[in-house]
Amino acid sequence: MNRKAHQNHFRLTPFFHAWRRTLFMLLLFPVFLLSVGTPAFSDTANPTAFLQKPFSEDLPKMKQRRTVRALVVYGPTDFFFDKGKPSGIQMEILREYEKFLNQGIKREAEKIHIAFLPVPFGQLIPDLLAGKGDIAAHFLTETEERQKQLLFVSGRKTTVNELVVTHREQSVPPDIDGLAGKTIHVLPHSSYLEHLQKLNADFKSRGLQPIDIQTVDGHLSSENVLEMVNAGIIGMTVIDDYKARLWAQVLPDIRVQENLAISSGNHLGWAVRKNNPQLAANLNKFWKKVRKGSLLGNMLIKRYYKTTRWIKNPAREQARKKFSHLLRLFEKYGDKYGFDALALAAQGYQESELNQQRKSHRGAVGIMQLLPSTAADKNVGIKDISTEENNIHAGAKYMAFLRDRYFSDPAIKPDNRMAFAWAAYNAGPAKVRKMRAKAKAMGLNPNVWFGNVEIAAGKLVGRETVRYVANIYKYYAAYKLLVKLHPDKSIL
Numbered sequence: 001m002n003r004k005a006h007q008n009h010f011r012l013t014p015f016f017h018a019w020r021r022t023l024f025m026l027l028l029f030p031v032f033l034l035s036v037g038t039p040a041f042s043d044t045a046n047p048t049a050f051l052q053k054p055f056s057e058d059l060p061k062m063k064q065r066r067t068v069r070a071l072v073v074y075g076p077t078d079f080f081f082d083k084g085k086p087s088g089i090q091m092e093i094l095r096e097y098e099k100f101l102n103q104g105i106k107r108e109a110e111k112i113h114i115a116f117l118p119v120p121f122g123q124l125i126p127d128l129l130a131g132k133g134d135i136a137a138h139f140l141t142e143t144e145e146r147q148k149q150l151l152f153v154s155g156r157k158t159t160v161n162e163l164v165v166t167h168r169e170q171s172v173p174p175d176i177d178g179l180a181g182k183t184i185h186v187l188p189h190s191s192y193l194e195h196l197q198k199l200n201a202d203f204k205s206r207g208l209q210p211i212d213i214q215t216v217d218g219h220l221s222s223e224n225v226l227e228m229v230n231a232g233i234i235g236m237t238v239i240d241d242y243k244a245r246l247w248a249q250v251l252p253d254i255r256v257q258e259n260l261a262i263s264s265g266n267h268l269g270w271a272v273r274k275n276n277p278q279l280a281a282n283l284n285k286f287w288k289k290v291r292k293g294s295l296l297g298n299m300l301i302k303r304y305y306k307t308t309r310w311i312k313n314p315a316r317e318q319a320r321k322k323f324s325h326l327l328r329l330f331e332k333y334g335d336k337y338g339f340d341a342l343a344l345a346a347q348g349y350q351e352s353e354l355n356q357q358r359k360s361h362r363g364a365v366g367i368m369q370l371l372p373s374t375a376a377d378k379n380v381g382i383k384d385i386s387t388e389e390n391n392i393h394a395g396a397k398y399m400a401f402l403r404d405r406y407f408s409d410p411a412i413k414p415d416n417r418m419a420f421a422w423a424a425y426n427a428g429p430a431k432v433r434k435m436r437a438k439a440k441a442m443g444l445n446p447n448v449w450f451g452n453v454e455i456a457a458g459k460l461v462g463r464e465t466v467r468y469v470a471n472i473y474k475y476y477a478a479y480k481l482l483v484k485l486h487p488d489k490s491i492l
């Protein structure tokens with residue numbers, strides 16, 4: 001089967017320049033580019049029971065423990081493992097902060113270490129408040145509700161607006177009041193949601209119809225939502241202005257509505273608990289010390305955005321036609337083996353773009369990119385996979401075999417059984433077994449893929465399988481949203 005993500009490159013020169021300008025303008029988290037010879041710090045992605053015990057005391061006690069715990073959100077740029085090495089924007093900044101904490105400390109045994117604790121975005125603030133981490137190391141918007149609970153550290157030098165972004169064919173109101181009665185899709189747990197709810201309260205007080213606020217799947221990112229707008233799956237969303245302007249150069253069918261700001265003058269920053277003022281003061285000193293560092297833009301462009309790929313959208317017209325044509329087969333074999341037909345279709349899109357003529361250099365063929373030998377094996381038993389129906393049948397049956405043979409533990413919920421089966425389809429069941437064992441050893445949940453085993457997978461075998469499952473899930477979410485918005489499947 002094909003183990004490579006099918007992605008198109010796009011020309012990056014204007015993208016680079018825009019991102020460089022944005023980063024230098026923001027100057028929120030400047031850091032110096034680390035040299036190759038920088039000493040490695042502890043394997044902090046391996047939280048022990050010591051790290052997992054609730055702890056909420058301030059910086060002096062953290063120094064006594066010689067550990068500051070940073071809660072990070074696992075993702076393609078913030079924090080990830082590349083060939084087993086912790087990588088990402090937040091990791092770079094935290095590594096610089098670790099050096100800042102250890103100024104003047106000569107003995108290795110006395111040095112303070114930063115522990116990276118990956119969490120889902122929705123758990124970032126709850127886990128911080130529960131004492132499961134000491135810093136919420138993510139670009140969080142300072143909102144009224146968050147300020148009631150947290151201390152923010154950002155330098156407060158630049159403001160950010162949250163702008164409406166629409167598909168190019170979406171009718172656009174002339175002002176904010178024109179959003180009354182419109183549907184807007186945003187991420188759950190986001191500042192966008194909080195500010196839209198606040199705007200609705202204002203609309204209600206003035207007798208206006210409320211905005212129909214719809215939250216998308218929590219596993220998606222704001223960039224994923226922009227991709228859905230670009231494809232016409234949803235008409236309107238909200239995102240920070242610098243992200244919107246950046247991605248508008250990459251996604252040709254989105255339009256940034258500069259006159260429609262849901263919220264203005266926001267600051268972004270990391271956050272700590274209110275009972276940790278000494279940690280907050282120390283972090284603010286850190287920002288001031290490194291603010292003059294001019295290598296931030298170049299470092300991020302070279303290290304994290306040079307290989308940015310265009311993630312093809314399954315809802316483009318050609319893909320829709322293919323999907324509509326094949327939907328009957330996905331439904332037939334989804335029903336037969338207990339899968340959501342849309343999940344199988346998303347997998348077929350990731351494997352081959354629903355192209356039965358696709359053949360990999362390894363010999364995998366068809367929509368589901370199976371090796372003929374795998375399809376002919378007794379566990380699948382379909383010898384001829386040259387036709388669309390047999391190919392989809394074989395793919396679904398092999399997925400069922402993986403799910404039922406290796407992931408039948410009742411402790412694994414159905415959505416995770418599906419994710420594990422996808423991972424095994426890509427990397428093989430033996431590697432997934434090792435991934436789950438690694439996750440358990442890292443203090444993560446071996447029965448949950450997102451935010452848990454996927455982290456161990458990135459450390460153990462690299463990013464391919466992580467991207468594979470994440471891409472399928474994005475396509476799956478897109479298909480589900482299409483069907484939700486168009487129950488008669490007319491858009492398909």
